[in-house]
Amino acid sequence: MTGNSTRERIIEVADRLIYERGYEHTSFADIAAGVKISRGNFYHHFKTKDEILDTVIERRLMTTRHLLDEWEMTGETPAARICCFVRILVTNRTKIMQFGCPVGTLAGELTRLGHRSSTRASALFSLFREWLCRQFEQLGRAEDADELAMELLAWSQGVATLASALRDEAFLEREVERMCEWVKTGKENVPCGKELD
Amino acid sequence: MTGNSTRERIIEVADRLIYERGYEHTSFADIAAGVKISRGNFYHHFKTKDEILDTVIERRLMTTRHLLDEWEMTGETPAARICCFVRILVTNRTKIMQFGCPVGTLAGELTRLGHRSSTRASALFSLFREWLCRQFEQLGRAEDADELAMELLAWSQGVATLASALRDEAFLEREVERMCEWVKTGKENVPCGKELD
DNA sequence: GTCTATAGACGGATAGAC
DNA sequence: GTCTATCCGTCTATAGAC
Numbered sequence: 001m002t003g004n005s006t007r008e009r010i011i012e013v014a015d016r017l018i019y020e021r022g023y024e025h026t027s028f029a030d031i032a033a034g035v036k037i038s039r040g041n042f043y044h045h046f047k048t049k050d051e052i053l054d055t056v057i058e059r060r061l062m063t064t065r066h067l068l069d070e071w072e073m074t075g076e077t078p079a080a081r082i083c084c085f086v087r088i089l090v091t092n093r094t095k096i097m098q099f100g101c102p103v104g105t106l107a108g109e110l111t112r113l114g115h116r117s118s119t120r121a122s123a124l125f126s127l128f129r130e131w132l133c134r135q136f137e138q139l140g141r142a143e144d145a146d147e148l149a150m151e152l153l154a155w156s157q158g159v160a161t162l163a164s165a166l167r168d169e170a171f172l173e174r175e176v177e178r179m180c181e182w183v184k185t186g187k188e189n190v191p192c193g194k195e196l197d
Numbered sequence: 198m199t200g201n202s203t204r205e206r207i208i209e210v211a212d213r214l215i216y217e218r219g220y221e222h223t224s225f226a227d228i229a230a231g232v233k234i235s236r237g238n239f240y241h242h243f244k245t246k247d248e249i250l251d252t253v254i255e256r257r258l259m260t261t262r263h264l265l266d267e268w269e270m271t272g273e274t275p276a277a278r279i280c281c282f283v284r285i286l287v288t289n290r291t292k293i294m295q296f297g298c299p300v301g302t303l304a305g306e307l308t309r310l311g312h313r314s315s316t317r318a319s320a321l322f323s324l325f326r327e328w329l330c331r332q333f334e335q336l337g338r339a340e341d342a343d344e345l346a347m348e349l350l351a352w353s354q355g356v357a358t359l360a361s362a363l364r365d366e367a368f369l370e371r372e373v374e375r376m377c378e379w380v381k382t383g384k385e386n387v388p389c390g391k392e393l394d
Numbered sequence: 395g396t397c398t399a400t401a402g403a404c405g406g407a408t409a410g411a412c
Numbered sequence: 413g414t415c416t417a418t419c420c421g422t423c424t425a426t427a428g429a430c
Contacts, residue, residue, distance in 0.1 A: 022221070022309065028409080028410065029410095039413090098309070100305050104362070108302065111295075111297070111361055111362055112218070112219065112296045112297060113218065113219075125359065126363070154352070154372065155352065155355055156355070158354035158355030158356070158358070161304075164308055165308055165315075165319045166319055166326075167308075171347060175351065203400090234400075237400070238399070238401060240421070241398080244421085246421095397428105398429085399426105399429105400426080400427080401424105401425080402424090402425085403423080403424080404421105405420105405422080406421095407418105407420085408417100408419075409418070410416090410418100411415085412416105
């Protein structure tokens with residue numbers, strides 16, 4: 001089906017452009033040019049810009065679920081699985097250095113604009129949160145698993161933001177190592193260690 | 198001088214709107230309407246949109262320097278001064294919950310768009326970084342003061358992003374407490390304590 | 395008369411929607 | 413392909429201070 005594959009290509013290009021430029025800064029013309037179709041043809045598949053946004057978000061939710069399932073299967077221990085999550089910062093570092101974290105930037109933009117779909121975009125965070133929560137539970141931290149999940153989410157978000165803004169890729173790589181250490185051994189680099197109390 | 202005060206009012210409104218809506222999504226018409234002047238009058242004070250962006254960034258740099266000087270004087274210990282920084286998350290929580298961190302969102306937007314002024318916007322981060330670095334040095338951590346400064350910056354950025362996206366103000370307040378604890382006592386909530394090794 | 399602050403119309407470009 | 417709205421930026425016109 002040509003129609004279906006055209007629709008798929010539209011979503012793919014829109015997904016990429018929304019990540020790279022932000023939702024408001026991505027125009028129909030940009031997407032149409034990326035897919036190499038006319039704008040008229042475009043409206044045959046999507047009536048409004050918001051409709052594309054919703055489709056892109058649902059697509060991201062789906063691919064994220066698949067990704068989490070994959071990590072669930074490949075990681076042998078809970079700690080190893082959590083490290084799979086942490087390491088996407090390194091895996092996607094080229095784009096993250098340029099455009100930040102795709103989850104954080106979209107959720108941030110839509111929340112700030114008070115957009116109707118902001119909660120759906122934030123559901124991407126919840127997906128990671130719940131998955132991480134389960135991993136921490138299996139790590140023997142059932143009591144504060146959700147707190148730990150939120151801490152790691154925030155940590156990785158901050159690292160992506162700062163590494164991108166200050167163009168410091170070494171910082172990103174160093175922090176990924178620290179996060180993995182934190183998960184595995186619990187060792188922490190604290191400003192004023194207990195031994196100094 | 199009426200002219201000067203009009204210019205000042207333009208910068209103030211532009212500063213607020215750029216924070217609340219983002220740079221690209223803030224139009225001259227919006228700013229002019231906020232100041233209650235005509236668009237023609239506007240161009241008498243600022244020739245281009247980038248010119249007003251630069252002015253807003255320089256203004257933020259200046260007010261940030263003053264803020265840091267204030268904390269330098271009011272905080273009695275290095276740890277107390279660092280906590281002044283951490284607590285702006287709570288002080289400005291209403292706006293942060295709606296629009297995120299003003300430093301991170303602007304630097305992120307400009308970096309992503311490859312804007313000419315992105316480095317100037319990121320200089321705001323550097324201002325905090327260098328100030329925090331000095332505080333950690335005074336805390337007796339001269340060796341890794343800059344690393345600690347970056348860690349705390351990233352931490353606070355991540356908390357702002359996540360609290361805003363998930364509309365979780367309790368998380369923001371809880372993390373602020375944890376950050377202050379971290380600075381003061383070095384105690385950490387780790388997923389797998391050393392004692393389990 | 396000159397300078398400055400203000401206002402408002404105009405144009406080219408581009409946006410989303412049909 | 414067309415339509416309308418809005419964007420940025422430039423233009424000219426007016427009002428008052430000196």
